[in-house]
Amino acid sequence: MLLDFLFPNRCLNCQTIIGGQEIVCQICMEQIRFHHSESGDERLYERSHLLFPLREAYMLMNFEKKSLARKIIHELKYKRREITGKILAEWAAEKITLKEELPQLITTIPLHPKKLKKRGYNQLHLFAEKLAEHLHIPYDHELILRKRHNKAQALQDRNQRMKNRTEFQLNKNITHQHILLIDDVFTTGNTMASAAWELLKPPGNSLSIFVMALDD
Ligand SMILES: [Zn+2]
Incomplete structure (x- = not known):
């Protein structure tokens, strides 16, 4: 007090x-330029479905240069303010209505262990946990694991990135699940694609994605 x-x-x-x-x-x-379900903004879907098959694509905010959304994500990633993830999840629950046939399971893009150690937490956890609570969908943060550190991914050419598709591995044998994969910012979509293809390997799995912000 x-x-x-x-x-x-x-x-x-x-x-x-x-x-x-x-x-x-x-x-x-x-x-803040929130994305609303009713706004008919299909940019995230249009960009991601070129990279991997998906059912629905949900985004909370736009991520322009110098935008408040950018400040908020920075706060979430680097300032250890747990409340940020919680509030973002509340906004997400309030503003985004998931389409019928809700996903059955929520998971997040894992941080590399080295990064996790340095940062001390995965900025997606509290967000996913709270969103899972709101949606009454179980959250499994260990569904996919990261294999190795991926240096300067942004600098790599396309061929290199294709090779790096095996960046993640599935940690559990799940089949016939509609999975909601969460990440903070969708930029090139390469990280998400890499995780998506792993989740889609077992028979019957399908995928929707949720990002806090889309970088245009
Ligand atoms: Zn203010």
């Missing part, structure tokens, strides 16, 4: 004092 008084929680964007369970103030929140 004393700490709250000395160091009140402030809006990530404008520094206005806000409640302890918030990350941005109401005014700044209006600046």
Whole structure:
């Protein structure tokens, strides 16, 4: 309580004092370009279905340069503010309605163990956990594992990236499941594609994806 008084929680964007369970103030929140299910924005689907077969593609925010969405994801990744993942999950539950035939299982893109050790946490966990609670769908964070560190993936050419498709491996034998795969930002889609193909190896599995932000 004393700490709250000395160091009140402030809006990530404008520094206005806000409640302890918030990350941005109401005014700044209006600046975020949320994606709504009804808006008919198919960009994520259009980009991902070229890389792997999928049923549905859900995104929460747009990720333009200097956008508040970018600040929020940065906060989530590097500032160890657990509340960020929780709030993003609340926004996701509030703004995105999943289409009928809900996924049966939620999983996340795993961090490489080295990265996990350095950062201390996977920024996707709390988000996925809370979203799973809202949707009443089980969350398994160990469904896929990362095989090895993938250096400077962005710099590699296409051939190299194709070779790196085996970056992940399936950790459990699951079949005939509709899986919801979660990541924070969809940029090239290569990481997601790599994980997607692993999840789709066993018979009968199908996939939908959910990203916090789409980088255009
Ligand atoms: Zn603000």
